[in-house]
Amino acid sequence: MKRKFLKPLAFIAFFSTFTAAHAEDSKVLTRTVLSSAGAKSLLNVAEADAKRRGMKVSIAIVDGSGRLLAFIRMDDSQSGTDETAIKKARTAALYQSRGKVLAERVSQNQAFLTTLPGITAVPGSAPVMSGQYVIGAVGVSGATDDLDDAVATNTAAAFQP
Template identity: 45%
Template sequence: MQSLVRITCVACLVAANAVATTAAAQTSASQPSAGGTPEKMPFDIPYGTAISLDTAKKLLAIAEAEAKKHDWKMNIAVVDTHGELLAFERMDGAQYASIEVSQNKARTSARFRRETRVFYNQYESGHAYVGTLDAGLVASPGGFPLIEGGKVVGAVGCSGGTGDQDAAVCKAAADTIK
């Protein structure tokens, strides 16, 4: 009888170990990819010297002119390489809620060195983890890094319309930086 109890105990231990090993293997194999391992670092654009206040004001004027062509009321923000505000404009009639959104779009774009539409696309494809990256991150079109000589020198963010309207206004300004 003691032999039968020992055999049963050993069999239970072996079975439990096999189940645990299989579960561990299935768990690691079933984990979703974190985006793969690219050969090069994505969005690896070096930071340059931040744009001047005069340049930031010119960008505001360009963005405003683009918005006026379409009768879109926008909040427009221009930030330095750190994402800190250099210049801001709220057009007459632009919604108040978009003040902070425009500034956070510009900040997100400068700090992450990419257009904010990239984050929007990640959310849309089910990658909600981007919301954990930064409390002020905005995953909506309308934030563009300013690239001069291959370096990030600031960013512009627009808000007040649809994402595509915001992006069109900001892109008009961002495209003037070479």
């Protein structure tokens, strides 16, 4: 009876080891990506939060590669906020960090960060996570740093894949 039980266990142990090693050597990765529906959902959450706070801002949602998926420039927002929101979102996605964290690092004598390609190290952006992976980001521009950051951070935190 013991032998009948041990053979399947040995097979399972061997197969598990093989698949784990195979996964490490794989030439193809499967990734979770932010869909357009997910981007629209994030945009709606951010816009509702901004309106509730009385803000007139631009909001950008990008995918994990920093490519724009959704955008709104709210009525009466400043004209320069559109590009800034997009740049903030791209920074959060590409460098996998909140803009506020990067801004703090720059102010702590890590100014070299400002030389990185495409970086906008100011508050108002947050990465969107699916498990441990950054699948997108939110960028908000047009209010104070604290308000922009609050909307971006709350929106990213509210995302449920």
